[in-house]
Amino acid sequence: MTTEELPSAPHTILDWFRGYEEEATLRGFRCPNCGLVTATWGLACARCGKADLTEIALGKQGTVVAFTILAVPGEDFLNDAPYAYVVVELEGGGRVTGWMPTIRDTDHLSIGDTVRFVPSYKPGVQFVRDGAGGSPG
Amino acid sequence: MSVRETWIVGAASNRFGRMKESAREAATRVSLEAIRSAGLEPKDIGHTFVSNAFGIAEHQAHVGPLINGGLGIPDVPSATIESACSSSSAGLHEAIVHVGGGFEDAVLVVGAEKLSHLDTLAATSYFAIAADYPFETKNGATFPGLYATLASAYEHHYPTKPEMLGSVAIKAHANGARNPHAHFQKEISMDTYLGSPMIASPLRLYDCCPFSDGAAAVVVAAKEFVKKPALEPLVVRASVRTGSVTEMQDRPDLLGLPATRNAAAKAFRQAHLEPSQIDFLEVHDCFTIAELFALEDMGFFPKGTAGAASLDGVTVRDGKLPVNPSGGLKAKGHPVSATGASQVVEVFEQVNGLAGSRAVPKTETALTHNVGATGGSCSVHIFSRR
Numbered sequence: 412m413t414t415e416e417l418p419s420a421p422h423t424i425l426d427w428f429r430g431y432e433e434e435a436t437l438r439g440f441r442c443p444n445c446g447l448v449t450a451t452w453g454l455a456c457a458r459c460g461k462a463d464l465t466e467i468a469l470g471k472q473g474t475v476v477a478f479t480i481l482a483v484p485g486e487d488f489l490n491d492a493p494y495a496y497v498v499v500e501l502e503g504g505g506r507v508t509g510w511m512p513t514i515r516d517t518d519h520l521s522i523g524d525t526v527r528f529v530p531s532y533k534p535g536v537q538f539v540r541d542g543a544g545g546s547p548g
Numbered sequence: 549m550s551v552r553e554t555w556i557v558g559a560a561s562n563r564f565g566r567m568k569e570s571a572r573e574a575a576t577r578v579s580l581e582a583i584r585s586a587g588l589e590p591k592d593i594g595h596t597f598v599s600n601a602f603g604i605a606e607h608q609a610h611v612g613p614l615i616n617g618g619l620g621i622p623d624v625p626s627a628t629i630e631s632a633c634s635s636s637s638a639g640l641h642e643a644i645v646h647v648g649g650g651f652e653d654a655v656l657v658v659g660a661e662k663l664s665h666l667d668t669l670a671a672t673s674y675f676a677i678a679a680d681y682p683f684e685t686k687n688g689a690t691f692p693g694l695y696a697t698l699a700s701a702y703e704h705h706y707p708t709k710p711e712m713l714g715s716v717a718i719k720a721h722a723n724g725a726r727n728p729h730a731h732f733q734k735e736i737s738m739d740t741y742l743g744s745p746m747i748a749s750p751l752r753l754y755d756c757c758p759f760s761d762g763a764a765a766v767v768v769a770a771k772e773f774v775k776k777p778a779l780e781p782l783v784v785r786a787s788v789r790t791g792s793v794t795e796m797q798d799r800p801d802l803l804g805l806p807a808t809r810n811a812a813a814k815a816f817r818q819a820h821l822e823p824s825q826i827d828f829l830e831v832h833d834c835f836t837i838a839e840l841f842a843l844e845d846m847g848f849f850p851k852g853t854a855g856a857a858s859l860d861g862v863t864v865r866d867g868k869l870p871v872n873p874s875g876g877l878k879a880k881g882h883p884v885s886a887t888g889a890s891q892v893v894e895v896f897e898q899v900n901g902l903a904g905s906r907a908v909p910k911t912e913t914a915l916t917h918n919v920g921a922t923g924g925s926c927s928v929h930i931f932s933r934r
Contacts, residue, residue: 424682451683451795477704477802479696480749481688486673488688496688496748498697498796506797510688517749522704535687 422466424452435530437471439505440464448504470503471528472541480517487534495520497538509536553771554648555781556931558586559896561889564762564881565731566664571600572611574763575660576618582765583619583656587778590619593767594652596626597642599635599659599885602674606662615658630885632678633834633877635659636764637888637918637927643768644787653773659885660763671759675884678921680795692756692835694796694922696748699837701802703750705852710750712855714741716836717754717878719864724875726865726906729890731760731881755836760881764890779900782892782931785819785913788812794924804845805923812846812917815928823847826930827910828870828898830891832919833878839871842917846928870908873898888927891916895931 422430422438427450430438441448442456443465450469455462477498484492488510495514500506509528514520525541560581567574575598583590598612608614612626631638636659643655663671675691684694702708718741724730736754744753774781792807793799799806816822823846831846833839840854848869849857857863863871874880874894877887895914897903913932920926 428682449798451680451798457793457798477697477701477796479693479700479751480746481690481693481696482745483668483672483690483692483747485676485685485688485690485693486669487686489669491688494688496693496697498701498802508684508687508689508795508797522700 427452431530431536437469437501437507437528437536439467439469441467450505450507469505469507470501473499473501473526475520475522475524475526476500476506477522478520480515497526499526499538507536509538511538513539552648552650554644554784555769555771555774555777556766556784556892556896557769557774557777557781558582558584558588558767558779559765559893560585561729561764561886561893562762563729564760564883564886564890567662567761570606571603571660571662571763572608572614572618574662575600575611575658575765576615578763578765579615579619579656579658582767585779586767586769588654588767590621592654593621593624593656594654595643595646596624596656596658597629597639598626599629599639600661601630601632601635601885602661602663605666605674631925632920633832633882633884634888634918634920634925634927635885637891637916637929638789638925640766640768640888640892640929641787641789641927644784647768647770654767654769656765656767657889658763658765659887659889661883661885662761663759664761683795683797690748692748692751695835695837696751697796698802698922699750699835702837705803708855709859710742711738712859713755713836714738715859716833716839717741719858720833720872720876720878723865723873723906724879726904727875727880729893730875730879731758732875732879751835751837757834757877757882760883762881762883762886762890764886764893766889766892766896780933782896782899783934784929785821785932786815786928786930788815788818788928790814790926792923792926794921796922803851804841805919805926807923807926808842808845808917808919811926811928815915815930819930821913821930825913826915827913828873828908829915829917830872830874830894831876831917833872833876834882834919836878838919839876843871846917865906865908873903873906873908888916888918891918892929899933
C-alpha cells in the first residue's frame with residue numbers, strides 16, 4: 412500500500428458538461444510546467460506528463476483549424492444534418508471540437524474563419540460564425 | 549527482434565461482407581482452417597488471443613473460451629484483445645510476445661465481427677464510440693466525420709485533387725475484384741467515384757470503407773517448434789504497437805497520424821530495414837485519406853505527395869510499390885476486429901503463391917499497418933521470407 416496521494420483533478424467530465432450547459436463556460440486545464448492548454452479531461456498533462464493541472468476557463472472565440480460538413484449525422488444529431496463539425500483554436504489557447512447547426516455546406520465556412528461559442532439546450536459544444544446571433548434552438 | 553525466431557505458419561479468412569452465422573461461429577471456423585493450414589491441430593495451440601470489439605452487438609462478451617471450446621481445446625487460456633480497428637493486430641503482437649518470449653510454442657490469433665444485423669445508424673453509433681465519446685462523439689462527430697476533419701486540414705495544407713483520393717478507391721476496388729475474400733468484388737470508374745454522394749466533406753461514399761462482417765485468423769509459432777512448415781512461413785521481423793493522443797483537439801499536427809509515424813520508425817529500426825526494402829504493403833485505408841496518411845507517415849513518400857503518386861499508378865498491383873493488393877479495408881471490407889489478422893492473411897497468401905490474379909511481382913518483404921480508430925493506437929508488422 413502506498414500513502415501517496417492521487418493527483419486531484421479540479422473538475423470531472425460531468426462538471427465539464429455542466430460548465431457549458433449551465434454556465435456557458437468551456438472549462439479546461441493549463442499545465443503550469445509546459446504551458447499546454449486543453450479542454451480534455453485528465454489527471455496529468457498529455458504533453459509533459461506532469462500531474463499538476465490548473466483549472467481554467469477557456470476562451471469563447473476562436474479560429475476554425477479543420478472542419479467537415481456531415482451529411483450522415485451522429486446519433487444525437489439525427490434531425491440536424493447537414494451540419495459542420497469543427498476543430499476550433501480558442502483565443503487564449505486550447506482547442507475544442509464542436510458543431511455548427513447553421514452551417515450546411517462548404518460555401519459558408521472556411522479554415523481560418525472566426526467562430527464564437529454559444530450556449531444551447533441542444534447537445535454538444537455549439538459554435539456560430541462571429542457576428543451571427545445565437546442559436547435559435 | 550525477439551528472444552526466439554517467430555513465424556506466421558498458418559492463416560485463413562472467410563469472405564467479408566454479410567455473414568449468416570455469428571462472429572463466434574465464423575471465428576471458430578477460420579481458426580480451425582488457419583491451424584490446419586499450418587499442418588497443426590488445435591491441441592498444438594497453447595494460448596488464443598481473440599478480438600471481437602463489438603461483440604456486445606451480438607450480446608456476447610468473453611467469446612474466447614467459447615471459441616476454444618468449439619475447437620475442442622476448452623482448457624487452453626484465451627484473452628480478449630480490444631484496440632478498436634486494430635484489435636487483432638494487437639492480438640498478433642501479444643502472440644508474438646508470448647511465442648518470442650518462450651511462454652508458448654504456438655498461439656492462435658483470431659478476430660471476428662458481425663454488425664450487418666444492425667441498421668446504418670446503429671452501426672455508425674457503434675463505430676463512433678471508439679472515438680472520445682464525451683469530447684468528440686457528443687459534439688457531433690462520426691467516424692467518417694473525424695477522418696474528414698483531418699482530410700480538410702490536409703487539403704488546406706497540401707493541394708489535393710479529388711481525383712487523388714479517387715485513385716486510391718479505384719485501385720482498392722480493382723484489387724478487391726480479384727480477391728475472393730473481399731466484400732466488394734467490383735471495379736469502379738473515376739466517374740462513379742466523383743458522382744458518389746458526399747458523406748462528410750471532402751469524403752464521398754466511395755472514400756469510405758463499408759461496414760463488413762468477417763473473420764480472419766493466423767497461427768504464430770516458434771521456428772524451433774515447427775520442424776517442417778506446411779506452407780512457406782512468414783518470418784516476423786518487427787512487431788510494434790504505439791499509442792497517441794486520441795482527441796483531435798489535442799493534436800498539434802492534423803496532417804497525419806503520429807501513432808503511425810512512431811510505429812513505423814520503431815518497426816524499421818527493429819527489422820534493420822528501410823522503406824525502400826519493402827516489396828508490398830497492407831495499410832489501414834478505412835478512408836482513402838487514411839492511405840495517404842499511412843504512406844507518408846511511414847516514410848514511403850514525402851508529406852503531401854502520396855496523392856500524386858497514387859494518381860500516377862505507383863501503388864497499383866504491378867506498380868513500383870503495390871499497396872493493399874487485397875483491396876484493403878476500402879474494398880476487401882472492414883470487419884473491425886478481423887482486419888488486422890486479415891492483412892497478415894493477405895501477406896501469407898501472396899508469399900505462398902495463393903493470391904491468384906492479384907499476385908504482386910515481389911514478395912520477399914512485406915509490411916502491415918493497422919490503426920485503432922483515428923490513431924489512438926497503431927500496429928506495424930514487418931515480415932520476410934526465410
